[in-house]
Amino acid sequence: MSQYASRIAGSLSSPHKLRLPGLSGLAGRARTPRRVAMLSVHTSPLHQPGTGDAGGMNVYIVELARKLAAIGVEVEIFTRATTGTLPPAVELAPGVLVRHVDAGPYEGLAKEELPAQLCAFTHGVMRAWAGHRPGYYDLVHSHYWLSGHVGWLAAERWGVPLVHAMHTMAKVKNAALAAGDTPEPAARVIGETQIVRAADRLIANTAEEADELVRFYEAERRKVAVVHPGVNLDRFRPADGRAAARARLGLPADAFIPLFAGRIQPLKAPDILLHAAARLLDADPALRRRMLVPVVGGPSGSGLAKPEKLQKLAARLGIADVVRFHPPVDQDRLADWFRA
Incomplete structure (x- = not known):
């Protein structure tokens, strides 16, 4: 997992691939981001995986944030508040802060209804940013298409790169729809297409996913980086058998x-x-x-x-x-x- 986080950081900081702000005077040398704004609109990294909309993406975000923090990159994760009793911010680990954003009713809101709350969520992210000095965030890393739309606006407003991970893609899911599953709506397809065009870097888990981004969404090949997900080998090991x-x-x-x-x-x-x-x-x-x-x-x-x-x-x-x-x-x- 540490190698995975290091590769993510390297992919973001290579000057010939992705230009970070504040590089003037450094003679083109690569600079690792100091602080990343990570966006996860529809599911909180604090939720139990395997329930509701919490799953592998939650684990991915938590482990990536922890490992980035361990190599000196601070991470702030913005997610939608789902109860009124949540504190505005929770420290997930040293160097990792989870920020709860009020956007729509706390309970009873399905993932399919969240696009209507993206404006409110974006407002919450901007309010948090407004309390900091200019240049506080070096990079926006969004997860899933809902977060990508918030990240698109935030990255443009802050003048920083947008890195996006799709996790799943509407066109791919619709092309291999399971029996009894509902097709992804056209609004999501359009939204994902816009994010692919706007993002400075697209993170794909596999070479096949990278090909799907190019084939289904006409992504620019040079903008796609393949970073295979890591495994926490301290936890997932044979142990005592x-x-x-x-x-x-x-x-x-x-x-x-x-x-x-x-x-x-x-x-x-x-x-x-x-x-x-x-x-x-x-x-x-x-x-x-x-x-x-x-x-x-x-x-x-x-x-x-x-x-x-x-x-x-x-x-x-x-x-x-x-x-x-x-x-x-x-x-x-x-x-x-x-x-x-």
Whole structure:
């Protein structure tokens, strides 16, 4: 993960790639940003991954911010306040501050309704910036298209580069829509196209994603940097092994355990695991006494719904007796599930 953060920082500071403010008099030498304004409108890095709209992007932002801070780059993360009791700012880690922005009602607002609140969110970001000296932020790093629109305006107003990570793309999702999933709206497609044109740097997780940015959105190849996501190897490692992890989780030592971990939504296709489990049991009925299929995570969106469709599918496939639904867990507990 440290190498990942270093590569991000290097990608941002290389003078032939991305020009940071305040370089006059430095004879063209590269300068690492001192402070980054990171934007995550629709989901807070403080939320539990696996619930509502909190998922891999939350982990990505938290780990990236921590590692950037560890190499001397301060990070302030702006996110929408979801309750009235939240303090204006929370220190996530040394050098990492989470700023809560009031934008729309605290509760009951779906992600699809957030575009109407971008003006209010941008206003909150600008108010926070107004209390600082000129040049306080060296760079804006936005995550997901909603944040990209706020970042576009902020970067232009502050005279700093805009770095954007799409995380998911509407055109790509619509081209491979899962059964039962809703197509992404035209407004998002238009918004993403605008961000691709406005951004100074686009961060892609893989070479394939970089190609998709060029193919679907006509991104300039020179503006796309491929930075593979890191893994926290201090946490996600074999540790004391499978048997010990199963004991901590209360799982049978001799069980056969195919695992799903993540938010429950059609795009992540947990149904494929259930169908696979059913086929395995059809092929080897004796496996039933040892099979256990944990589904660890909560439903996407408001978090108010239950994974009823998946439960009904398990019943229809005749495997309800081996499928177990578990609520989202913290990262240390998740590592145990992977070990098990």
